[in-house]
Amino acid sequence: MPPTMGEAVYKRVLLKISGEGFCHEGGFGIEAPELEQIARECVDVCKMGVQLAVVVGGGNFIRGAKLENDLHIPRATADYMGMMATVLNAIALQETMERLGQPTRVMSAISIYNVAEPFIRRRAVRHLEKGRAIILAAGSGNPYFTTDTPAALRAAEIHADVLLKATKVDGIYSADPKKDPNAKRYTEVSYEQVHRDQLRVMDLTAITLCMERKIPLVVFNLKKQGNIARVMRGEAVGTKIHP
Ligand code: UDP
Numbered sequence: 001m002p003p004t005m006g007e008a009v010y011k012r013v014l015l016k017i018s019g020e021g022f023c024h025e026g027g028f029g030i031e032a033p034e035l036e037q038i039a040r041e042c043v044d045v046c047k048m049g050v051q052l053a054v055v056v057g058g059g060n061f062i063r064g065a066k067l068e069n070d071l072h073i074p075r076a077t078a079d080y081m082g083m084m085a086t087v088l089n090a091i092a093l094q095e096t097m098e099r100l101g102q103p104t105r106v107m108s109a110i111s112i113y114n115v116a117e118p119f120i121r122r123r124a125v126r127h128l129e130k131g132r133a134i135i136l137a138a139g140s141g142n143p144y145f146t147t148d149t150p151a152a153l154r155a156a157e158i159h160a161d162v163l164l165k166a167t168k169v170d171g172i173y174s175a176d177p178k179k180d181p182n183a184k185r186y187t188e189v190s191y192e193q194v195h196r197d198q199l200r201v202m203d204l205t206a207i208t209l210c211m212e213r214k215i216p217l218v219v220f221n222l223k224k225q226g227n228i229a230r231v232m233r234g235e236a237v238g239t240k241i242h243p
Helices: 032-047 064-071 075-099 121-129 148-157 191-196 204-213 227-232
Strands: 012-017 051-056 104-108 133-137 162-167 188-190 217-221 239-242
Touching: 012 032, 012 148, 032 051, 032 075, 032 133, 032 227, 051 075, 051 121, 051 148, 064 075, 075 104, 075 133, 104 121, 121 133, 121 148, 148 162, 148 204, 162 227, 188 191, 191 204, 191 239, 217 227
Parallel strands: 012 051, 012 162, 051 133, 104 133, 162 217, 188 239
Antiparallel strands: 217 239
16 A cells, blocks of 8 residues: 555655755855745654755865865865854754754764764664654765765664665666766666666765665655655655665
């Protein structure tokens, strides 16, 4: 029997929200309507009884690789700047979710005691069990990664049932849909196929980790209102990658 309205098929999820979710396409920083929409959707998921952990990106402010190219800032430093950018998104999201009534904690992989708790795995799980959403900031705490990899890593650590990658595209396509009118969107693929056909989904490190830990992944469009809840209800949204 299909799940009824509001019934979630997952108990604990790790949601990765790219920085681009915090502003309009091509924009910069955090914009009110986008922030409000993300926060509302996250709160709706919590209301369904799902334990929600969010990993936020920072590309709406800084991407390490671009800073290295454009400003000649050494890559490691540029990446630390990128990680700091994720903290800005995390705090904004926390405040907005709490204003909407959802207790939320920010946990950071880089020590910033005055603004966020450190990420401690057992404490993170405890927050979830107590009905608090957690927002995991500062990526992995290490340069040379993007937030895809810590998203997969934290999903494994907290034993999430699924990793959700909320992004600006509708899912995974056989080719770039902007360039190829015949490109088709996959509704389901296996990790083997992702590797074999070199489908661009997430960083390879993240994909490998999800594959090894047998964590399903759903890639979907964040900009379509209500999509997160649809994924929660098990509706065929975006592309599902299965182990
Ligand atoms: N970053 C990093 N280590 C991590 C996660 C992120 O160095 O574990 C840096 C990296 O420079 C990255 C930036 O933080 O470009 C912002 O993250 P990301 O590019 O993943 O943001 P998104 O594309 O999801 O908005």
